[in-house]
Structure formats: C-alpha cells, structure tokens
Amino acid sequence: MLCLSSLFVSGCSLFYSSREEKYDDRLVVVGFSQVGSESDWRLANTASMVGALREENGYRLLFDNAKQKQENQYLAIRNFIQQDVDYIVLAPISETGWESVLREAKTAGIPVIVVDRQVSVEDESLYQSWVGSDFYQEGRMAVSWMEETFPENTKTLRILHLQGTEGATAQIMRSRALEEAVSRHENWSIEASLKGEFTEAKGYEVVRDFLKSSTGFDVLYSENDNMTFGAMRALEEAGISFGENGDVKIISFDAVKKALELCLEGKINLCVECNPLHGPRVDRLIKAYEAGDSPQKFSYVEEICFTCDTITQDMVDSREY
Numbered sequence: 001m002l003c004l005s006s007l008f009v010s011g012c013s014l015f016y017s018s019r020e021e022k023y024d025d026r027l028v029v030v031g032f033s034q035v036g037s038e039s040d041w042r043l044a045n046t047a048s049m050v051g052a053l054r055e056e057n058g059y060r061l062l063f064d065n066a067k068q069k070q071e072n073q074y075l076a077i078r079n080f081i082q083q084d085v086d087y088i089v090l091a092p093i094s095e096t097g098w099e100s101v102l103r104e105a106k107t108a109g110i111p112v113i114v115v116d117r118q119v120s121v122e123d124e125s126l127y128q129s130w131v132g133s134d135f136y137q138e139g140r141m142a143v144s145w146m147e148e149t150f151p152e153n154t155k156t157l158r159i160l161h162l163q164g165t166e167g168a169t170a171q172i173m174r175s176r177a178l179e180e181a182v183s184r185h186e187n188w189s190i191e192a193s194l195k196g197e198f199t200e201a202k203g204y205e206v207v208r209d210f211l212k213s214s215t216g217f218d219v220l221y222s223e224n225d226n227m228t229f230g231a232m233r234a235l236e237e238a239g240i241s242f243g244e245n246g247d248v249k250i251i252s253f254d255a256v257k258k259a260l261e262l263c264l265e266g267k268i269n270l271c272v273e274c275n276p277l278h279g280p281r282v283d284r285l286i287k288a289y290e291a292g293d294s295p296q297k298f299s300y301v302e303e304i305c306f307t308c309d310t311i312t313q314d315m316v317d318s319r320e321y
C-alpha cells in the first residue's frame with residue numbers, strides 16, 4: 001500500500017518528504033532553461049547540453065524550452081528551485097530582467113551557471129560562471145573582412161543589417177561592431193536595420209518587405225544563419241544575385257553546416273563561427289564546483305571565420321554542427 005506520509009500527490013506532480021527519496025544522490029541534478037528552438041545553432045546547443053548532462057555522465061537533467069519567451073524562463077527557474085535542483089543552467093533570451101529570479105535561486109542556495117548570451121545584473125554574485133562567445137569579436141572579424149574586401153576608395157558601401165533577437169548579447173555586440181565600423185568609414189552606410197529575431201521565417205519576411213521599396217544595397221550583414229536562409233529566399237524571389245559572383249555580398253554568423261555548404265557553393269561570402277557546443281564546457285564547470293574548485297567567472301570560446309574562396313569540402317565535413 002502506498003505510504004501517503006512520504007508521498008503527497010498533488011495535481012500532476014509528485015512531492016516527496018525528503019530529497020533523498022526524490023533523487024538518486026549519486027547524480028547531480030541540473031535544471032536547464034533553454035531559450036527555445038529558433039535556429040540550427042540553438043538545436044546544436046541543446047543537443048550538446050543534453051548530451052553532456054546525461055545520466056551516464058553523473059547527471060539528472062530537468063530541461064525546459066522557453067519557446068523564446070522570458071516569462072517561460074522565469075517559470076522554469078522557479079520550478080527548478082521548487083524541485084530543489086543542485087544547479088541551474090540558464091541560456092538567457094536577453095540580457096535584462098534577471099535580478100529577481102536569480103536572487104530567488106541565490107536565496108535557495110542554488111548556484112546558477114549562465115551559458116551563451118549574458119545577463120546584465122548589478123550583483124554579479126547572482127551567478128557563478130558564464131561560458132560563451134565573444135560576440136563583439138565575431139562582429140570585428142566580419143568588419144575586418146569588409147575592410148579587406150571593400151577598400152577605402154570603394155564607392156559608397158550600402159549595408160543591409162539583419163538583426164537578431166533584440167537585447168540578446170549576440171545581437172547587441174554583433175550590431176555594435178558594425179555600427180562602430182560604419183561610424184569610422186564615411187563611405188559606409190546602413191540602408192536599414194531589420195529585426196529578424198534569429199529565425200528563418202522572420203528573416204525572409206522583413207527582407208522581402210524591405211526589397212519592395214529598396215533602391216539596392218551591396219552587403220547583407222545577417223546576425224545568424226537562419227535569418228540568412230530566409231533573406232536568400234527573398235533575394236532570389238526579387239531576382240537579386242548574391243554571393244561570390246553576385247551583386248550582394250553576404251556575411252552570416254553561426255557557421256552551421258548548412259551555411260558552410262552554401263559558402264562552399266559561393267552563395268555566402270563569409271561565415272563567422274559561433275560555437276554552440278557548450279555542453280562539455282558546462283560539464284567541466286559543474287565538476288569543478290563539485291570538487292570544491294573555483295573556476296574562472298567568464299570563459300570565452302575561440303572562434304574563426306570561413307570565406308567562400310578558401311573553404312573546402314573537408315573543412316565542411318569536419319564540422320560537428
């Protein structure tokens with residue numbers, strides 16, 4: 001007979017009188033709040049995290065997909081606190097709005113590791129570590145390629161700026177690198193900054209609508225590959241050539257395999273890597289904390305670029321995502 005003193009069934013979830021009854025104490029319990037599944041990059045990031053935080057590796061993983069809504073991440077984090085997890089891993093959709101819920105986690109004594117985009121909080125003790133990309137450096141690499149490709153005596157360089165989710169670190173810093181460069185080059189201009197939300201559908205929609213009244217542009221600076229895929233479809237429909245021999249040069253961030261294949265075909269001129277394989281990096285951080293070590297607060301990932309005139313099939317085949 002079920003002993004109700006230790007098991008209280010309420011609604012659709014089970015509550016236990018002790019943590020030991022709930023979890024196998026040999027496993028580290030991690031609650032992971034993921035932004036969503038908006039892009040190929042995000043799917044690769046989720047696969048990497050779930051693969052690293054698996055039971056054979058010593059973890060019990062509670063996973064939540066926020067479907068690109070910050071309020072869903074708040075709900076997930078509060079649920080993880082209620083579930084008394086050992087760690088919370090947060091991939092924040094945007095930089096702001098985290099003080100209150102992270103303070104609740106701190107009050108509950110649950111360490112938080114932030115992955116990918118950053119959080120902007122007054123009190124940096126609200127999270128233990130962050131691991132991700134240097135998005136500003138990614139933008140700088142793209143700008144350097146533009147400076148090499150379009151020498152100073154180029155006629156006006158007209159740029160179409162396709163931005164990712166507003167307020168995400170990747171959008172803020174990739175945009176900043178471009179905007180700073182435009183302010184340094186008087187012959188560069190941004191024709192429009194369109195909000196593509198890091199998705200293929202939105203990228204297509206905003207570029208299609210822009211092209212209806214566009215007088216032309218020379219470079220598409222697209223802050224992720226999925227928006228680029230949508231923009232390419234809109235350009236094709238409008239009869240505008242792009243890529244190595246096209247009228248429009250394309251710069252795209254993430255360097256997922258599909259984008260690298262298009263780069264190899266000469267349809268994307270520059271792919272800037274943004275490495276999503278953070279699972280092993282987060283695993284190492286948690287193992288370090290479990291061992292009583294104090295890993296560094298910020299860990300940046302090294303990244304490179306690929307151009308259509310130097311990329312090879314072997315390079316594409318060797319990629320993990």
Ligand code: GZL
Nearest residue numbers: 038039041116117170198224
């Ligand atoms: C970057 C990541 C961005 C990717 C997009 O680290 O936050 O979000 O560039 C993803 O593909 O949607």
